[in-house]
Amino acid sequence: MSFTGQHVVVMGGTSGIGEAAAARFAADGAEVVVTGRDRARLDAAVERIGGKVEGHVLDGTDPEQIAAFFAGHGPIDHLVLALSGSSGAGPLAALDLGTEGDLAAGFAGKFWPFVRILQAALPTLRGDGSVTFVTAASARAAFPGTSGLAAINGALEAMVPPLAVELAPLRVNAVSPGVVDTPWWHGMPDDARATFFDGMAAATPVGRVGRPSEIAAAIAMLAGNGFVTGVVFDCTGGANLATGR
Numbered sequence: 001m002s003f004t005g006q007h008v009v010v011m012g013g014t015s016g017i018g019e020a021a022a023a024r025f026a027a028d029g030a031e032v033v034v035t036g037r038d039r040a041r042l043d044a045a046v047e048r049i050g051g052k053v054e055g056h057v058l059d060g061t062d063p064e065q066i067a068a069f070f071a072g073h074g075p076i077d078h079l080v081l082a083l084s085g086s087s088g089a090g091p092l093a094a095l096d097l098g099t100e101g102d103l104a105a106g107f108a109g110k111f112w113p114f115v116r117i118l119q120a121a122l123p124t125l126r127g128d129g130s131v132t133f134v135t136a137a138s139a140r141a142a143f144p145g146t147s148g149l150a151a152i153n154g155a156l157e158a159m160v161p162p163l164a165v166e167l168a169p170l171r172v173n174a175v176s177p178g179v180v181d182t183p184w185w186h187g188m189p190d191d192a193r194a195t196f197f198d199g200m201a202a203a204t205p206v207g208r209v210g211r212p213s214e215i216a217a218a219i220a221m222l223a224g225n226g227f228v229t230g231v232v233f234d235c236t237g238g239a240n241l242a243t244g245r
Helices: 016-027 038-047 063-072 102-124 147-166 191-202 212-224
Strands: 006-010 032-035 054-057 076-081 125-134 170-178 232-235
Touching: 006 016, 006 102, 016 032, 016 038, 016 076, 016 125, 016 212, 032 038, 038 212, 054 212, 076 102, 076 212, 102 125, 102 147, 125 147, 125 212, 147 170, 170 212, 212 232
Parallel strands: 006 032, 006 076, 032 054, 076 125, 125 170, 170 232
Antiparallel strands: none
């Protein structure tokens, strides 16, 4: 699939799925802008990705920085929102539900940035271009300790179909990954992470956890297929089938 001559912005592109998506678009000929909060991590990601890639320091939770970014970038053919956060995970009984608590922080770190960024990007997006959310299979799974993550990602996924109609012919889709071996999991001790991955692999039809490049391929497919919109695309290795949802 060729993206030669097209401009792609990947928000949250300094590691994991976001970086893999940026690398996929760059390899397919796109001019890519990746964003991240940390200059050193951003520069390292740009060097790893190669191709026509530019890094831009941006805090996706800051409305003023978001507005300034889109005032200086455009037109944009494809926008990928791959920002993520870990807040909001844990058993409901242990979640801090205060206005500054775990669940509020989870929404502040992912849901609100996605919505604010999309709103700010609308004037610079190509009319028949695309927006792809990177959500998570936790939105529709039933694993204990993930109700907060389900709420955050489920809220984003619920917006995809109405946005696809409201913003047409701009296409709006989401990729919903299962367990993927990315730095998102590095907060777990190595042994615990390996045990968790082994357990997920055993319960998943493909027999392993995912790779960032596989999610990136799904993102590129949705961006490049002009006849797909309003879709939440599961990329879980069949884990959703194994859990019966």
